[in-house]
Amino acid sequence: QVQPVESGGGLVQAGGSLKLSCAASRIIFNIAVMAWYRQAPGKPRELVAEISRSGTTTYADSVRGRFTISRDNAKNTMYLQMNGLKSEDTAVYYCTVAGFWGQGTQVTVSA
Numbered sequence: 001q002v003q004p005v006e007s008g009g010g011l012v013q014a015g016g017s018l019k020l021s022c023a024a025s026r027i028i029f030n031i032a033v034m035a036w037y038r039q040a041p042g043k044p045r046e047l048v049a050e051i052s053r054s055g056t057t058t059y060a061d062s063v064r065g066r067f068t069i070s071r072d073n074a075k076n077t078m079y080l081q082m083n084g085l086k087s088e089d090t091a092v093y094y095c096t097v098a099g100f101w102g103q104g105t106q107v108t109v110s111a
């Protein structure tokens with residue numbers, strides 16, 4: 001299966017933490033930049049963070065210092081550790097690898 005698979009979403013109170021995971025096939029995992037995007041209701045999809053195969057990371061200004069993207073090349077899995085969650089982080093979170101998109105996982109932050 002080529003399509004990445006996300007997990008780890010859920011409901012959390014403001015200030016809390018969640019960790020998302022994205023599992024991908026070895027073929028695409030080893031050759032590509034991986035990224036997390038999110039889409040809130042009525043808003044366009046936006047980049048949250050991305051990580052190269054070597055571990056170079058990029059973050060959106062809105063999450064820098066609160067979110068951490070990482071990858072485990074041995075497990076073909078990417079992670080997004082989200083701390084200090086805010087209500088504005090509520091969205092469906094998607095992972096993408098080499099042009100393939102996961103189905104998304106809902107993150108809801110209650111005030």
